[in-house]
Every structure is written in C-alpha cells, then in structure tokens.
Amino acid sequence: MTTNASQCSSFQINDYRSDLKPIWCPGCGDYGVVTSLYRALAHIGRPPHEIAFVSGIGCSSRIPGYTTAYGFNSVHGRALPIAQGIKLANPELLVLVAGGDGDGFSIGGGHLPHAVRRNMDLTYVVMDNQIYGLTKGQLSPTSHRGVHTVTSPEGSLEEPVNPLLYVLAYGANFVAQGTPADMPGLSAMIEEAIRYPGFAFVNVQSPCVTFGPPEQQLRAHKEGMKSLVSLGHDPTNRVQAMSMAQAYGHELYTGVFYRHPDPPPSYEKLVAERQDHMKATAVPRERLLDRFVQH
Amino acid sequence: MTTNASQCSSFQINDYRSDLKPIWCPGCGDYGVVTSLYRALAHIGRPPHEIAFVSGIGCSSRIPGYTTAYGFNSVHGRALPIAQGIKLANPELLVLVAGGDGDGFSIGGGHLPHAVRRNMDLTYVVMDNQIYGLTKGQLSPTSHRGVHTVTSPEGSLEEPVNPLLYVLAYGANFVAQGTPADMPGLSAMIEEAIRYPGFAFVNVQSPCVTFGPPEQQLRAHKEGMKSLVSLGHDPTNRVQAMSMAQAYGHELYTGVFYRHPDPPPSYEKLVAERQDHMKATAVPRERLLDRFVQH
Amino acid sequence: MSDLVIGMAGAGGDGIIAAGESLTVGATLDGYHVIMTKSFGSQIRGGESSCRVRVSATPIFNQGGVLDVAVALNWSDFLKFGAELPVGPRTIVLYDSESHLDPAVLPVEGYSEDRAFSVPITEMARKSGGGDRVKNMVVVGLLTGWLQLAEGPTRKGIRKRFGAKDPAVLAAAEKAFDDGRAYAAANPIAALPGLGASGGAAGTNMLTDGNEMCASAALFSGCTFFGGYPITPSTEIMQFLSREIWKYGGSLLQAEDEIAGIGAAVGASFAGKKSMTATSGPGLSLKTEVLGLASIAELPLVVVNVQRGGPSTGMPTKTEQADLYQSVFSSHGDVLRPVLAPTSVADIFGVTVHAFNIAEEYQTPVILLSDQEIAQRKESVEPFDLSQFPIVSRREPTAEELEHYQRFRLTESSISPISHPGMAGGSYQGAGIEHNEAGSPTASGVMHARMNEKRFHKFAPLYERRDLFLIEGDPQAPLALVSWGSTAGVCREALRLAEDEGLPVKLLVPYLLYPVAEKVYQEFFRGVSAGLLVEQSYQGQLYRILRMVLDLPSGFESCAHSGAIPFQPSEVVDHLRGQAEKLGLLEPAAAAAS
C-alpha cells in the first residue's frame, strides 16, 4: 500500500487540496502555509490516504481539513502526543503535525521537549502569529513583552517564548523558519522537513491580519526577512544555530537553522528492531496465561 | 510582619526542622538537600511562617513537610503554577518550590518555561535522581538512553532531558547545580539562589539509593564532580553556560552555570508598580456597576 | 404590541451587529427591556452575521422565539442561520430591494406574502452619501420608525457608537438613519403598530452581558486573584478583570494552560486571597485534578464554567446545559463540590457573590455554571441595591486557636479555622494526600473515613438555604416546572403564559444545583402530580441528579434536548397542557381562571 517518496511524483497540488472552504480571514498567512504544503506534498508524491495530519485547536489547526489527507483536528495542545501514537501504530504513514503558537508553545508546550527527544519521523509545522487568533486576540506565548492585547490591556509583563531556541535546546535535528512572504522558500523548507528522517520542526511566521501585531504582517516580512544562507550561517553547527536563534522576535531569519548532517535512527526504527528481535519469543495467544501456572 | 533578609540571622537550623520523620530510605540524597536547606534558611533568617514551600508528588516532594514553613505538597507536576499564585497573592512571602525530576521535567515540564520567563522571585530546587523513586523505579525523563528500568526492561530508546540547558534556553537568570556529596557547596548555592531576586533554579543530583543508577550515587559524585569555578567557567556568559550545560549526564559540574549580573525586575515588582499606578482609578465597590448604566 | 423580536442577517461588512447594538442601546436608554443575541457564520472574520433583538415594555427573561420582524440584507446569508432566525406566518419580513425578488417568491419557509416588504435599503444608503457601509443605519432608521421608538435615544446610541470616529462617518450614519425613519413614516405598515411606551424610566437601566456582570461581582466580592486561560465563551471575564483587577490591589495571570490557571488560583487561595478562575467545558475537564486538590486541601475557590455545546470542542459559540454532570461529579474519590447557576445577566451578579461567599464559608471550590446565552447576550438590567449582598470571608483562627493550631481540626460544624502563610503560629502542610487533623499524611482507613465525613458534613447548612431558590406561581398548583440556567428564563415566561390560559402551574428555579437541597424540593413537590424539568441537554442531567436523592412525583418528567436551539415558552406550555389534560386538570383550572 505504501509508495516510497520519489523525486518524480505522479501527484498534483490538487490531489492534496480538499473541497472545504477555509474559515480563515482573507489575507491570513495560513493560506500561504497550506499552499506551500500542497506543493511540498505534490513533490514528494505520497498518496493522500497514506498521510495522517494531526492538529490541535486554533485558526491554524484547521489546516488538516483543507487537505485530502486523513486529518485529526484534535483538542487544544495535544497534537504531538496523538501524532506519536499514530506513528508508533503505523510507522509506514507520513505523519504531519501542525498548529498555532498557543497550541504548540503554551498549552502544548509540555509535550514538545519529549516529542523532540524521542525523535520519531514527524514533521511539525507551527503557524506562529504571536497571537491567539481563533479566540480573538489574546496574548500568546510568543507575543512581545509590553504588547497590548485584550488580555494584556496594560501591556504584557513577560518575556516571550523563543521556539527556535527551545527546540534546538531540546535536541531537534532539523529546525527551520519560514514565512509566506517567501512562498518558494517556505514550500521547499516544508518539503525538506518532511523528507528529513526524524523529528523536523518548521516555525512559520504566519501573519494574523485580523488580530496580529503590525510588525508581524507580510509587508514587514518582505522588507525585513534575511535568509540564513545569505548570512553565511552554518546549519550543521548547533551552538551557532542557538546563537542565531537568539534573534527570534527581533530579526526574521529564514531557512534552516540546524540540520543534523548524519540523522540518528528514528524511534520507530528502534522499535521495529526490537519487535523483530523479540517476536520469536512470543507465547501464542491461547497460551498467554501459562506463565502464571505454579508447578 | 515581614523581616528582611539579613546577614546576621537570629534563627537556627532547628527553627526550620519539623518533627515529622522523613519517609525517605536510609541514605537517600534528599536528606542532604533538606539539611542544606535548613542551613541556608537559618543564614537568611526569615521566620518560618513567612515562608511558603510548595512541591508536587514524589519522594523528593515530601520535603516541605520536614520544614516548619507553610508547606503545600500539592499534586504531581503542579508546584510551579501554585507557587506563582502564592507569590502574586502575597509578594512579601519567601516562596520555595521543590520536587523530583519526574515532577518537574516530565508531567510538570510544560509549566517550567513559563515560570522562568515570567521571572517571579521564586527558588526552584529539583532533586534529580534520574528515576521515579516514589513509584518504585520507572524511567524518568533524565534517565540515560539505554537504561533498564521496570518500564524500560529492554532499555530506554530516548535521549534524556537536559534540565540545565533547557532552563538556560528559557532565559533563567540564576542556574546552578549541586550534590549532597558537597554539602557546604550545596547549602551555599541554595542560599544564593534564595537571595537572588527573580526566578532561580538549582538542580541537585540527589541520589536514589534504592532505585537509582549506580553512577548516580554519592561515592561516584565525590569522585567525579568538578566545580565550575575550578574549570574557570564565567557565570555571566549565557552562551558559555549553555555550552557547559551540554555536558549534563556525562560530567557532574557543580556550582553556578549562569547568574545574570544585573537582575531585571521581577514580575511581582512590575505588578506592584501597575497596582500603585492604577489604584487611583478604582471605582468604589458599591458603584462598580455604574459603568453599565446607559445615559 | 408591547413585546417584539427583531432578527436581522447580512454579509460580513454589512454591520448588522452594529445595527442591532444601536437599536439595543436606544431601546435601553428609552427604558425598554431589551435582550440581544448575536450569531456568526464559521468564518473567523468577514463571514455572515446575524442578531436578534427583543424589545419589550414588560420584563422579559429570554431571547424570544419566532421573529416578529425579520430583516434580510441578503437572503443567502439570512438562510444560513436557519432555526436561529425562525420566520412564521405572522412575521413581518423586510428585505433589501437589491434582491429584485417578488414578495411572493421569497426563499424562506412559512412566511405570509402580505407581510413581506421589499425595501430599497441599499439604494437609500447610497443616496445618503455613506455608501453600502451605512445600510445598517438605514435599517435602524426604518425599524425605529416603524416601531415608533423615540428618535432621541437611538440617535444618542448612534452618536455614542460613531462619535469617536471621523465626523464624516457619523454624519453619513445619521443621514442614513434619518432617511430610514422618513421612509418608514412615508410607508406605514399596518401590521406593525409600534411598540407602545416603554413604561420604564429612561436613562437609568444598565446594559451589559453575563460575563462582565460576573466579573464585576467577583470584584465586588473582594476577589483579588484570577488565574485562567482564554476559551470561548468565557474569555470576556478574564478580559474584564485584566482591565480592572489591578486597581483593587489584585492581580491576574494568563496562564500557559487551564491546569496552571487553576493551580495559580489555588495557590493564591492558599496564600489567603479570594481567588477565581473561569473557563468553558474543555478547560473544566482539564482542571479536574486540581479541583480535587482544592476539595481535600479545603481551599476556597470560585470556578466559573461558561457552558457551550459539547462534548469535546463541540460547538464553542452555542449554548448548552450539558456540563452539569461534569461540574458535580468530576474528580476522582468522594467529593462534594457546590454548583450554582445564574439564569440571566441580572441575577448572575448575586449568584456570583453567593458563590464567593459559599467558597469562603465552607472552604471549598464552588462551580458557577453559567452558559453561553447568559454570558454573551446583552441584556438591559434595572439598577439594584448592592448592599443587599453581604460579603463573607473565611474563618481565620483566633490568637487562642493558634496556640495549638491544627488546620483540619474536627469541630462540631466540621469547619476548621484556616490560616495562611504569613500568619505566625498557623504553619501547616496543605496536601492532596489524605491527612490527619494536623495536616500530616496518613494511610489510616479510620482517619480517612473521619475526614471524608468532615468534608461532607461541613455543608449541612447549605441544604437549608431557601434563598438560593426562586419560586413563582400558585403554591398549591398540581403542575410543576423546574428549570435552571438560561432555560429558566424560558420557563418564567412559560409560567406566565400557562397562568394566562388557566393552567395550575408553579415554578422552581434552583440557583443552588448541588448539593440537592432535598427539603426545598420536597416542600415544592408537595401536592404536585405532574410537571417538567426543562433543560438543554440530551440526557436531562438535572432531572437525573434529582432522582438520585428524591422520589419525584410520578408524572414529573424530563423535558430536555440538545443545546444550540433554545426552548420556547409556548413549547413548554404545550407540554404542560398535555399533562394537565391527561390528569383531567384542564376543566376546573380553566373554570377557575374564567
């Protein structure tokens, strides 16, 4: 049933686009993300039914429904645990995970380090708009200090989360950042993340046109973004990556922050080895209780 | 009611020790931690009733009960949120938080980045024994890859959490590591952490003699520990601190990894300013609803 | 006609909500009773939107049913709201002439052709100079005109709304409003006789929603800590407090999730402060474990749960009353946690104050079970005297009691004086672990039984609180209605309708849902042979809970359905009439009424 990824795919963008009309506001950055994803998937060419696409809750988390993959728009913050269960249950599947900054770094933030350190072959795309979109404009964990929102009318008193730095510290082997202001870059990056064996993280600066901060809109991105390649960044150096990541929130660096040049085996590979190695010792089902007999 | 911290305290160790007999196994590292804490508190000299001491669940989380402070042995993983509520409700209190590696980095791991970035004046001491003690020996988030425990009888397949690196990435302004193998060092470190204004984190390598790994016992600590001072580490450099922290799990470095030389104002200070600044605009209680009248 | 329901719908950008709000503000200013609800399509922004405005000269308790006046700026958007904007044969249907539809062939079911009117709304808007943006003000002009609402207050409402903006915008809005009024004057509709005088004092009523009223009551009660996480439809409570609480020396934490939100609130309570969290179903589910901690640690805490459609993420913007089981029974082990429910924007104030008082008095978490309808509808509220609400604070130990202080001392009332950090002599260990009187961990079954008993027994006085119930109607009536939450408002009106037609009915509305105050119900049910418990949940949750401890009258039935679509008073009366017929109650009752 499984088709291997191949450079020359027989699938088109439209094979991944569903009929459902997005609920997103006109101009929302998430349109760019889903379009980039269609492109990446069409290049990769796995049939849609072999893809499981999990999300949490939020505007961004509606994304699976706009694809023809098996989607699971689950509950707020729990996309990563669910995706890990799917991957372990069926390692053949291509498993995608997506959601918002609130979903991933606030309520779901406790799952992230563990998903990273287990290193299953998942791709996690966060649409980071520095705001809670779906609930209409509350402070997000990536909102700047001092920002005024409906829940911080007097200004936020907290330093924001730095998702890039966190994920690097957690030991992720593929970490990148993109923006729909650079669609070719974004879709290439998502494609690379999906092809990367092991846990891959893509933070997308995806503007919320309705509630998001002004410096966080497409126009500002187009003006301010700097590609890491152009800065001469070496993506095989985790310490350098962490130092570049410190600029999160001040500079918009795009591209791959870190890519482990020699990807370690994924968790599900190790599990498969273990299963292979142990299956010979399985007691037949009907004799499962024999071990308890005293004799 | 509040006594300010002073160099010359009128309190003794025994003022902080309660009558309750610890449930800990003979030889457990946590005895050393509580003793160091008594010493630190006696130096600092805040009356016990002005201290609130919050923990989660685990062997280590029993620690508040062995002190004369107001203790709250809450539920597994939730010590930090509770402590933040206490601190905001009464910033005059000295608020201590403690627990195990499972409590703090597994079930409670989602609260840690947010506690750090809010930067309230709390001291968080983790008794990191790389095992689940209270529940009798399961894999912990800090257990080494490959380790055999009752829940990983075939060996763990995951990279461990690196608490020091994580907390540094979260932006903590005081990060240290100690061991009961060096009691004077440990109590000095805890004392400094408590005195430090803002969120302070102390990771204690506290051996579990009953279920813990052999390389994680007092004797091994005594042989292997290296003080950061002796290594010439500069604790004002966060990037260097992160690089030293990478050795977690391989080397036992003790001392202060990072200390922000110029502590930024704590969250509760900013709140107090806001309260002061806004209190003049308060409508009297009995006229609270006037704002809704249409005229 | 002294009671009208107007429903309107339009596309994103049509400003239909602004029209409804202007009308609502105007009618409130003029002393009418008003309830306004809004509804949106699934688009986050820019999708279709609608509102319902009910205006009445007499008190009203729910959003009403079939529309008296329907306004369709375009039909495709109007129809998307289906059962939320029900049209009947008596509905006056007004629609924009832009649709070029003949009144005979409108795409909506069940209307009467002779009550349908094509109105050149867009045309007037364009003529007024404000363009399509002021279509909504034309609508406001038309409606105030036909309903013969005083012009002044609505104009004031419009000025309030647009005054802060560009003066040209305001001028265009006022022009459109005037043109709408002029059109109405020139084209009277016989079937729309005008509302009649409000009878109420002008310029004194409040206008707000349940969430803001609840948050205000929290401040009034002395709440100085809020910990929470945003979730529809509760977020406005946090948003209100994030503007206000600092002024009262309090603080607010937008936490990383619901668990941390309630965790911080429990911490603040441990530290001696009145404390609160607010959420909706999914958040309440997450708070379950810490709720249990607050119960065993005996810490006061108010948890507001604004119900929405469930299960799971369900229907975030629709109302339902299906979180009662969760509120009463969630968290493992034996726990008694009081649950209170308001029924309107007016009474949520007092019920919130009660919630704080009960939390403090009994050292317990209390769930305040609001619902989306109450929380988010705008309602005119007559001013009331706040001094009627006494404020209760937790019982702290006296100096004498501090001498050999035991936090969980077994007292006669089972309530133990509670200390807090900072209080010399009061140190103790709070814990989720079972404990002895001093607070030290125990594994003794005997102590566990004693502490369970304490934690239940302390609530004994709550069972006697008749003030936490509203009883209306003839005390001797053999038919009974029981209802709670926003549906209680429906039943209050159903009661009046039923009385009008001579049905012998009475009504009980519990603000205290749990524990079940058996005596209050027993007295109420004395002589009752049939009736209904009306609530918006598939399972009829309160009905089942009452059965747990009460033997209900044999003809007393559950009348329940899933949320989102509100009950109608007439529907309830139909049921009651059916019951009355079966019981042979109808003739004598009708006779008595004549």
Added chain:
Amino acid sequence: MSDLVIGMAGAGGDGIIAAGESLTVGATLDGYHVIMTKSFGSQIRGGESSCRVRVSATPIFNQGGVLDVAVALNWSDFLKFGAELPVGPRTIVLYDSESHLDPAVLPVEGYSEDRAFSVPITEMARKSGGGDRVKNMVVVGLLTGWLQLAEGPTRKGIRKRFGAKDPAVLAAAEKAFDDGRAYAAANPIAALPGLGASGGAAGTNMLTDGNEMCASAALFSGCTFFGGYPITPSTEIMQFLSREIWKYGGSLLQAEDEIAGIGAAVGASFAGKKSMTATSGPGLSLKTEVLGLASIAELPLVVVNVQRGGPSTGMPTKTEQADLYQSVFSSHGDVLRPVLAPTSVADIFGVTVHAFNIAEEYQTPVILLSDQEIAQRKESVEPFDLSQFPIVSRREPTAEELEHYQRFRLTESSISPISHPGMAGGSYQGAGIEHNEAGSPTASGVMHARMNEKRFHKFAPLYERRDLFLIEGDPQAPLALVSWGSTAGVCREALRLAEDEGLPVKLLVPYLLYPVAEKVYQEFFRGVSAGLLVEQSYQGQLYRILRMVLDLPSGFESCAHSGAIPFQPSEVVDHLRGQAEKLGLLEPAAAAAS
C-alpha cells in the same frame, strides 16, 4: 478447619512479605485456594510491612476478615497495621519470644490469652545459621507445620525464590524452614487443627495479581498499543506490557504525563490499532478532556482505572470504589461511556476482553474500573478455557462503502464503518468539533442533536447484555444484594453465609456498571422487598446511579463506607438479617431452610 486467614507483620528487613509469598506459592502448588494481600508503612523502603494470606480448600472471593492466625515478629510494627490485621478472641496469636512478653499482657486488643503463644523465632533463626535474615523462613516452617500443609510444595516455593541466589542463602533458608516445622511438630497447638486436604489438583493453578492478568488479557484481545504514565496501583500493567507487547508487534510509550499517554493511545486507535491506557484516579482526572475527544471522534479505546483512596492524591496504596462517578460522568457535554468492573483476579481477564470488544464494537472509550485490592493481591486462579472469549474488531468499511464514504454516516444501528489512515478512499477528518456525517465541522443545532442521538443510540444492544452480570442465589428471594468490584467478592461469601443461616437472599454483580441495563435490574428486583447495595465509597456511588434510572424496591438500601477497610461478609449478613427481621421474613425463611 478448611479456611484460614493468616496475618503477619514485621520490621523492614524481616522479610515478612517473602514469608507470605512462600506460603502462598506452596499452598497454590498444593491445590488450595489462596489470596494474599500486602501492606506497608509509609517509609519508601525499610519500614514495617505486613501481609495477609488466606488459604482455603473451597473457593474464596475476598481476603477474609478477623485473623485466624496472627504472627507478630515484633509488636510495635504489628500494631501499626491496626484494622488491617484484626485480632479477635478466636485468633491464634504467635509472637517472637524476643519480646519477652507474657501471653497475658500482649499489647493488642481483644485476643484470648489461652490462644497466644510465645515462639522462639529469632532464636531458631540464629541457631539455623542464617541469622535474623531467615526469621521469615522459620515462620513459614512453623505455619506449614501447624497447618499441616504438605512440605513439598512450600519447599519448592522456597527453592524457586532463593534458588537463583547464593547456595548458602538457600541452604540457610531451608534449614530455618525445617527447624520451624520441627518446632511445630514438637509443640502442637490444639486450637489449630490443620487445614485439611486442598481437594484441588496440585500443580495446575495459576497464581498472579489483577494487574498482570489484565495486561495479559489486553494482549489476548489483540491490543498492540499502550500509552501511559506510572501511577500506583496501576503501574504493573504498564510494566508487564513493557516486557511483552513488542513480541506481538506492538509498542508502548511511557509518556510525559497522563494526557500524553491517553493522547498517544487515541492516536494509535485513529491509526486502526487496538489501544489502551491505564492509570489511577489522579491520572483519570487528567485524561478527562481526551476521553471526551475519543467519545465524539468515536474511537475505540480501553482505559483501565485502578482505584485507590481519594480524593486527590488521597491514599495511593489503599483500595476504594469512589471513582465511579468520575468514570461515568466526567468530561463535559453529553457523553455515554461504558464502564466495566472486574471483581477478582480470576474474572478481570474476561472483563478486560469484554472491554476491548465493546470498545471496538461501539467505537468508544471504555473504562475498566479495577481497584487496588484486585490489582495487587495475589490470587490462585483455576485454569480456564481462553477460547470461550471471542475477539471483536471494529467494523471497517467494505469496498462498496468506501465509494461514497462518510465516516459518521447515520446508519440504522448508529454504528458507522470506520476507516483508518492507509486505507484508500477512507480519508476523513477526525475532530473534537461537532461534525456532520462526512466529519466536517458544523454549528448546526439540528445536526448536533442528530449526532448526540447517534452517539447514544449506538449503545442500545449493550443494555441487553445479560452475560455482563453475575446472578447467584434463589431467584425468588425477597432479599437482594448488589455489589461490584472487589466488594462483590465479599458479597459472594456473604450470600453463602446468609443462605447457610436460612436468609432468603440473592445476589447481582454487574460487570457492566454503566450504562445501567435497566431490564436486568428490573427482572432481578421483581419480588424483592429489601436488600443492600454494598460498595466501598462514602457516597455509595453505584446506589445513587441506579436511582437515576430505576425505581428501587423501597427497602433496598445503600450500604457503603469509605475505602481502605474492606467490608466483611459477616457485616453484610448482619445487615441483611436486620432487614429480614423488620420484614418478618425470618421465621418462614428459616423454616424453609430447615
């Protein structure tokens, strides 16, 4: 005497648990029915410990009550176990002569001096050459001697235990055992006549605990995924599976918390695999939100909840039956989630298989409500035929159904064929949001009502499952016992005792606790005028739940108390006798029995 309860206690290091286990293994090998429970002091390690071993020639269903034989290695530790090691006037009390106490002045209440014996346990241990470490083996020797248990099986048990260690240790242990037996032979106790032949086949019975049996049943059912987080007293399920599941192509995730554990399990089920999580109260509370997700997304899942004392952290090592409310009612919105409960180590196997089958058949989470007593006691179990348990798997769509596949198609049974990723043509959107038949989000109240109906109606066949109930006793009896979980074992013995004394009683044990299969109860209660629902919770939770939907016989009462201290069969019989007396049932019944 063919049924004996032995209780022993000692300090940490005394090896009292090893003694109990050796005795338990020996008696099981010899064909007796055995139940062993353990209890520890609060020290993590090295504190006092105790065990109870009940050995019987006839089937037993609970750990028994007052001790027949008490062994105190030292009194201070023995006394710490209080009500867990109850001594009565008929108890043979054996204690170490080291205490130098006269049998007349033992520090325990209610014993008989003439049944108390000072035994030189330490002295014999030292003499045997093994030192204090083998005191426990002396005890085993003494007990097998006095009880006249066959020597061979117990020796085999000792060899199993110590065989892998240093041969010197084994030799010392055997020597101590022999010395103990010799002492017993030389000092017979008249009041201790020996157990009599087991009657059972030797060397065929199983010996295990409820957690391992449950985990085995999961493997048998085809479970290939487990996601969970350690918590007492459930962790052994995860530990067992972490050794075994890989062999069957499955996998296991020790997650970072309970939410992630159930999240992963839901993911695995979405991916088409049979999946499970296990926890205890605090963990169940945390899983609440995702449980609701599994219900609305209609995903099969088995959630084991091993109850311990609550609320909150409560008493982790003690049993209680107070998580029933939580299991049935937690998670917001209207949800029906089947809840099953085993009553013993023997039947947890079948009940677990049923749980998987129901989860798969109805595409639903199922809660398997075990308790600490069942989960952690060692029980001898007669071998049974596994082929009696059919295995059910979820209904997948046929090729034809995949043509216009709708995941949540409204079918007659309300069960919709379920696809999973990898299946061509079956793609759909799973969600916690209310959805239409295709799985797309909806905010329509009409669709919501229809889907709620579907999610309840699909369980209709479950109400007819008489095989999920155990009924014992005279079907015509006017007195009824209902009980569940480990307490049901107490009632099965109470039934026999009651019958023996001529009380007209019958017993109903539901394995299916929820939904309440009304007809089964109605039939059972036909002709019943009084009786008891016996359960270990302060509130009497099942009793209240039954009242929600059933009119119980007027004399049928709740007999409930907090956990940790088990009910005794005699206690239950006393209550029943009281009821029978009140009803005037006693004479004729006694007559009938004679």
